[in-house]
Amino acid sequence: MHGINESLEFKPVRIAVLVVSDTRTLDTDTSGATLVQRLETAGHVLADRKILPDDKAAIRAQVSAWIADPDVDVVISSGGTGLTGRDVTPEAITPLFDKTIEGFSVIFHQVSFQSVGLSTLQSRAVAGLASGTFIFCLPGSTGAVKDGWDKVISFQLDSRHKPCNLVELMPRLMEHEA
Numbered sequence: 252m253h254g255i256n257e258s259l260e261f262k263p264v265r266i267a268v269l270v271v272s273d274t275r276t277l278d279t280d281t282s283g284a285t286l287v288q289r290l291e292t293a294g295h296v297l298a299d300r301k302i303l304p305d306d307k308a309a310i311r312a313q314v315s316a317w318i319a320d321p322d323v324d325v326v327i328s329s330g331g332t333g334l335t336g337r338d339v340t341p342e343a344i345t346p347l348f349d350k351t352i353e354g355f356s357v358i359f360h361q362v363s364f365q366s367v368g369l370s371t372l373q374s375r376a377v378a379g380l381a382s383g384t385f386i387f388c389l390p391g392s393t394g395a396v397k398d399g400w401d402k403v404i405s406f407q408l409d410s411r412h413k414p415c416n417l418v419e420l421m422p423r424l425m426e427h428e429a
Contacts, residue, residue, distance in 0.1 A: 255411050262410035262418055264324040265298040266290050267317045271331035271340050272391060273304045282329040282389075282396045289400045290327075295408065298323045305331050310343035318347060318384045324421065325408065326384060327400075330391030332375045340388050341375045348379030348386070355387065355403065362402045366394055383424040385417055 268290075270283040277283075280302055287297055299317065303309050310331070317323040331340030345351070355378035363371035374395065378387045385408075389399040410418040 256413050259411040263295045265296045266325045267299040267323045269328040270302045281393045285396050305337040307339045307343040318381045326386045328388045329396050332390045341377050347381045350380045352378040362398050
């Protein structure tokens with residue numbers, strides 16, 4: 252079976268949302284608002300929400316705090332994944348990864364290509380795992396957030412998604428090698 256098995260129990264996860272932008276505020280942040288609305292509609296819990304400027308140290312410090320917080324299962328960032336000098340989200344966050352989820356970038360770009368064509372090349376969307384916390388870094392546009400959540404992340408954070416999903420791995424993420 253492929254897809255959502257409605258007969259299974261839904262297990263909500265606690266998600267922190269970080270928007271990386273030099274110009275957005277809570278009033279003007281459509282990407283973050285879109286993520287919050289979608290994750291809450293799906294039945295998940297908003298653990299925290301922050302807007303930070305494109306500052307590598309500030310981004311890394313906030314994500315590190317969330318990784319250390321037992322009340323945060325997942326971090327989703329929006330913004331700072333482009334190619335300009337101010338785009339530093341991957342540089343801030345990827346050093347925190349214990350493991351990179353390479354397939355996320357591949358699938359995100361396939362999905363994004365359907366929406367924006369070759370412009371998807373300008374994104375450095377990335378995902379990984381850090382101390383048992385899943386982290387997804389999306390581009391800052393509302394369209395990219397919708398594509399990332401609606402077509403990729405939402406399914407992997409749904410405990411009913413088959414044949415597998417990330418939620419079912421959560422109890423085993425901190426296992427050590429034998």
